[in-house]
Amino acid sequence: MARVRPLSGYPEWTPSERVVESAVLDSLRHTFRLHGFGEIETRAVETVERLAGKSEAAKEIYTLTRLNAEVDADARLGLHFDLTVPFARYVEEFQNDLAFPFKRFQIQKVWRGERPQEGRYREFYQADIDIVGRQSLPAHLDVEVAVVMARALAALPLPGVAMRVNNRHLVEGFYRGVGISDIAGALRSVDKLDKIGPDGVRAELVEQGVPDTAADAVLELARISAPDASFVAAVEDLWATTTTIAEVADAQAELRDGLTQLVALVEGVNAAVPGTAVADLRIARGLDYYTGSVYETFLEGHEDLGSICSGGRYDSLVAGGGFPGVGMSIGVSRLVSRMLGAGLVSASRAVPTVVLVAVTDEDTRGASNAIADQLRARGIATEVAPSAAKFGKQIQHADRRGIPYVWFPDSGEVKDIRSGDQVPAQPETWAPPADDLYPRIVRHDG
Known part of the structure; x- marks a missing residue:
C-alpha cells in the first residue's frame, strides 16, 4: 500500500488541538453576539469574475469544475479566498431583506492558493465582523467595531495584543499638504515599511515623482506613534514645518477630520479595553478601498507573525456604491497555529467524555x-x-x-x-x- 503523503497548507488538527480551535471559535461567536452582530454564512463558491475583480487575486483562486464536464462561462466558479467578496455579493443580493445598519459576523473557511509557510495556509478559518449602512454610516461605528474586536481578543487566552490604528483622512490630508498627488501609490509604498525598510520606501516614493523633502516628511509622519491623544501635537508640529502647497485649506481640513476620528478611536478602544489601542501613523493598509479608520493588530511577543486582525472603513461594500461600512477580520487558523506551536495553550483533555x-x-x-x-x-x-x-x-x-x-x-x-x-x-x-x-x-x- 502506498504511503500517504501529506498536503502542505491544509491543517488537520489532532482532537486536543481541535478543542483549542473550537474554543476560540466559540469565544469569538459569544463576544460578537453579545454586541448584537448576527451570524451569516455564504456559499463557498462565487463566479471567478466576481472573485478576481480588478485585483491580482486571480492567481490565488482555486477554480472548480466537474470531471468530464464541458467548460463554459457558467462553469467558471471558484472557492472564495476571503469573506469580503461573498459578503459584498450577499448585501447586494439581499439588500431588500436586511435592516441597516446591518451588523454581521461570519466565521468560515476560505481557500487561497499561496505558498504555505508557518502560519500561512491554503485552507483556513477567518472570522469577520462588519457594520454596513445604506448611503451613510456614523463615524462612531469605527470605534464600535474596534472595541468589539478588542474585547473578542481579550477574551482569548493570549499574552496580550496591540491594536495599531490610523486614519486615511489624516494621512491623505498630510500627503496632499506636502504636494503628493498619487496618494494611492504613496500609501502602497508606506505599507511596505516592514518589508523594505525606510530607505526602500523612500526610493519608491522618489521613483513615483515625490520630491525628496516630501518623501522625508512622509517617513517622519510614519514614525509618529502614541497610546493616547499626544500624537496630535506631533502631527501638527510636523504639518507646520512641511506643508508646501498654496491650496492647503482643504488638505488641512481633511487632516483635522482624520485627527479627530483617530483620537476618538484610540480613546474609545482604550476606555473599553485599557492598553490595547495605539495610534501608529505608519499603518497604511495598502488596499485602495479603505477611506477612514484602518486597523492592524499584533500579538505581543509574537510580532513576527504579522497582523492577526486587520480591517478598516470603506466608502462602499458594493461596486455600485451606496453601502459604506467598517469591518475587521481575524485570521483564526494563523492565530490558533501560533497559540499551539508556541505552547501558549493546550487542551485540558482531548475527548469530551467526563x-x-x-x-x-x-x-x-x-x-x-x-x-x-x-x-x-x-x-x-x-x-x-x-x-x-x-x-x-x-x-x-x-x-x-x-x-x-x-x-x-x-x-x-x-x-x-x-x-x-x-x-x-x-x-x-x-x-x-x-x-x-x-x-x-x-x-x-x-
Missing part, C-alpha cells in the same frame, strides 16, 4: 449502559468501558483517553483518577466540577 462507566462483567453491561444514559440525559458526556477487564485496566483505559472519572456500578462510587479520591454517587444527582464538565483551554504563561 466519566467512564466500568463494566463488572459482560452480563451486567446493560446496567452500566443504563447509568451512562442517566448521566448523558443530564448533559454529562459519558462512555462505557469497551471490555469487562480488571478495574485497574479499565482505569488505565480512561487515563489513556484523558477521561478524568471512572464510575463503579457495583459499589455506586465514582473515582477521580487524577487525585485518587473516590466517593459515593448517584447518577440522578452527581455532577463533576464545572471545570471538568467540558474540555477547556489551559493557558501557559511564559
Whole structure:
C-alpha cells in the first residue's frame, strides 16, 4: 500500500488541538453576539469574475469544475479566498431583506492558493465582523467595531495584543499638504515599511515623482506613534514645518477630520479595553478601498507573525456604491497555529467524555449502559468501558483517553483518577466540577 503523503497548507488538527480551535471559535461567536452582530454564512463558491475583480487575486483562486464536464462561462466558479467578496455579493443580493445598519459576523473557511509557510495556509478559518449602512454610516461605528474586536481578543487566552490604528483622512490630508498627488501609490509604498525598510520606501516614493523633502516628511509622519491623544501635537508640529502647497485649506481640513476620528478611536478602544489601542501613523493598509479608520493588530511577543486582525472603513461594500461600512477580520487558523506551536495553550483533555462507566462483567453491561444514559440525559458526556477487564485496566483505559472519572456500578462510587479520591454517587444527582464538565483551554504563561 502506498504511503500517504501529506498536503502542505491544509491543517488537520489532532482532537486536543481541535478543542483549542473550537474554543476560540466559540469565544469569538459569544463576544460578537453579545454586541448584537448576527451570524451569516455564504456559499463557498462565487463566479471567478466576481472573485478576481480588478485585483491580482486571480492567481490565488482555486477554480472548480466537474470531471468530464464541458467548460463554459457558467462553469467558471471558484472557492472564495476571503469573506469580503461573498459578503459584498450577499448585501447586494439581499439588500431588500436586511435592516441597516446591518451588523454581521461570519466565521468560515476560505481557500487561497499561496505558498504555505508557518502560519500561512491554503485552507483556513477567518472570522469577520462588519457594520454596513445604506448611503451613510456614523463615524462612531469605527470605534464600535474596534472595541468589539478588542474585547473578542481579550477574551482569548493570549499574552496580550496591540491594536495599531490610523486614519486615511489624516494621512491623505498630510500627503496632499506636502504636494503628493498619487496618494494611492504613496500609501502602497508606506505599507511596505516592514518589508523594505525606510530607505526602500523612500526610493519608491522618489521613483513615483515625490520630491525628496516630501518623501522625508512622509517617513517622519510614519514614525509618529502614541497610546493616547499626544500624537496630535506631533502631527501638527510636523504639518507646520512641511506643508508646501498654496491650496492647503482643504488638505488641512481633511487632516483635522482624520485627527479627530483617530483620537476618538484610540480613546474609545482604550476606555473599553485599557492598553490595547495605539495610534501608529505608519499603518497604511495598502488596499485602495479603505477611506477612514484602518486597523492592524499584533500579538505581543509574537510580532513576527504579522497582523492577526486587520480591517478598516470603506466608502462602499458594493461596486455600485451606496453601502459604506467598517469591518475587521481575524485570521483564526494563523492565530490558533501560533497559540499551539508556541505552547501558549493546550487542551485540558482531548475527548469530551467526563466519566467512564466500568463494566463488572459482560452480563451486567446493560446496567452500566443504563447509568451512562442517566448521566448523558443530564448533559454529562459519558462512555462505557469497551471490555469487562480488571478495574485497574479499565482505569488505565480512561487515563489513556484523558477521561478524568471512572464510575463503579457495583459499589455506586465514582473515582477521580487524577487525585485518587473516590466517593459515593448517584447518577440522578452527581455532577463533576464545572471545570471538568467540558474540555477547556489551559493557558501557559511564559
